[in-house]
Amino acid sequence: MSTKDKFTRRTLLKTAGGLALVSGISAPSILRAQSADVIRIGHLTPRTGFLGPLGEYAVMAADLAVEEINAAGGMMGRKVELLKEDSVNPQTASTKAERMIERDKVACIIGEISSASCLTIAQVASRNKTLFINTGGNSDALRGKDCQRYMFHVESQNSMYVKTVGRSFLQEGLVKGKKWYSLTADYAFGHDLLRVAKRFMEGNGGQFAGDDLVPTDATDFSAYLLKIRDSKPDLVVINLAGNQITNFLKQYAEFGLTYPVGGFGFDTALAWAAGKGNFVGTWPVVWHHLIDTPGSKAFVGAFTKKYNKPPENQAWGDYVATKIVAQAINELKSAESPKIIAHFEKGAKFDLLKTRPGYFRASDHQLMHEMYAVKALPAAQVKNQWDIFSSSGPVPGPNEDLEIIAATKEENSCTFPS
Template sequence: MTDRIGDSLSRRDWLRAGGAALIVPALARPALSQGQPDVIRIGHLTPRTGFLGPLGEFAVQAAQLAVEEINAAGGINGRRIELLAEDSVNPQTASAKAERMIQRDRVACIVGEINSASALAISQVAQREKVLFVNTGANSDALRGSDCKRFMFHVEAQNTMMVRAAGRALLEQGLIKGKKVYALTADYAFGHDLLKQAKKFMSANEATIAGEDLIPTELTDFSPFLLKIRQGRPDLVICNLAGAQITNFLKQYSEFGLPYPVAGFGFDTALAWGAGQGNFLGTWPVIWHHLIDAPSAQRFVAAFRAKYKRPPENQGWGDYTAMKVVAQSMIELKATESIKVVEHLEKGAKFNISKGREGYFRSWDHELMQEMYAITALPADAIKNPYDIFKSTGAIPGANESLEVVATTRDENACTFPA
């Protein structure tokens, strides 16, 4: 069932105000003009069930909050947003729902997704229909390279950025150079791509992959793999898992009492909270966290806490930020057509993204250039509440570095947009 958010009035009230609740979004559809509907529909697709469901819950809540804030501030040039939110489930379902949202519901754009394969499926529909899609959670480098699409933009960081952010912290801790590493990897598109980028980093920094396993996404019992790790006696265990896989792994790793340091190259803070105090271990990359000392970040945290009684985590940040970016762009352009928003973003428009520095999208691969962070678990005796269970590096890249230094170059990840 579709959730419609952002319209506190009844449909009858809206009709009295004048206009049906349809929005004409894309290329070859009319520009804004007097007499058009009062509602702008935005589609939101993300996993709300399965192993990525815990992250999807934060995504939906944050998107709802963003829409409420935008509407309370006057909407998009006086027009309210109506959010159509659905569970993307899997790539086939994501594709079908994206097509329905565009063709039947006439959404102005689609925001969301976490699964890389589903993001690719949505992007193919969006490209064919010439409708903007803002990816908020899928990390695969291929989505910014071989599978890039002109109508797809990425608020979420690519895998290479995640690997290099965590890698900086691990190098400083002396856990990479000359070390023997055991890798556990989620057996789907995201995991395969993350392992590929991790191996590049390890090779460049003189580490050896001494063992590796692909983990089915539905697996819940890690004991066979923990026994292999015990036998392998690595210097570092790298966790290239996703969603609830990470929570289950950390809990079981703690129960086994293995002494080897743990780290990961892909992460969401909700997974640390899910593991619980005393079970969260190691060093991990994040695109955002609720302790960032920036005024806009803390306003977002306060608003989310007030509404949902817990702090937001980085997936929620992604969907919240994407909604704000879309709305700001449409307000500045005084238009909702996707091609105009695409051109606006490609020209280097800058946005407050609840961090220390503004972000912008690169024109050639549509990746958001932004600060990142690496977090490390606090010892149990330093934890004072269920959420503040880690310490963070400063922003990566640092204040005196280009935001692009941890991202891929054109030579590393070439993107050619389809016509």
């Protein structure tokens, strides 16, 4: 490399840095804006470990969304490239997010399932003024004390899950004067979910007969099942995550326990993996493949054609998040994160494949949308490995405000860092 070349490159970098100081934006932001050929989107999600089965659905859905976006003309007429990485754990997620932003110049990052990893990605995104859309982390804290201006949430918060399925528990007489026994995943998501579940239970006249924290690498639930049997609860509450739910359901069936089962966090892929006759109970879900709307039918058809199986709820999250980003960029004719954030905060509406559009709540960046409570079908009524539950109608109902199931400011307050 010649001295002239070195000088030219240094001059360019110094110029970019000087412009950044004058304008208040970072040099990486300027360099990203100068990329005219493609728009790069970063996709981070766990593809190994106990959340890996869900991460694989997320990747498949994001790939499908990008294919459809490019077939329709891309973003601002540019081809979209999806850069995909296994986030593994919070530390790795942070490192890979940094690399995607600084080296690969992504316009935004989409994905994740672990609430702990969501927080580390959000911190990197905020430092670099880059949009991050969380598609799988449920913790209320991410929308409360840990909220970040550059983080938005397509995935529902724990409060939305609890209030959605809580309606079913109330209707079934499983709350007031009843005893619950809960098993909770021992990490950020589980701790937060248990706190929200206890708030709901205590507010509706019930109590916990017991609650156990379960390590995320636990696969044998025998000791917990014996404790459940001894306590004789009115409802067994599953606040587990990933393939732990599958393992628990299989072992619950093997033990022959008949106490009603419910959960406050759920993914349909985990119920499918449990097998016919093992899936029981009532659960909340952000979306499922049996929703009877034109948008959902089209998504299910395209996904099934490409992958020979229907999508589950995690697939929905990454698919619609990618489509939301494309819609925003094309409407704004800009991929700059501050402009997209302002657009979201002004109440932009998005088709979520449900009965009505959704929007991001400006106060905490939570997507406001309908949810569902699903109930396992008796084994004799299960006709295939996918259609294993019946579903409630949309929650909230058609005449209710979408925000009725979300945490109130008193329950979970967010103040964005300046």
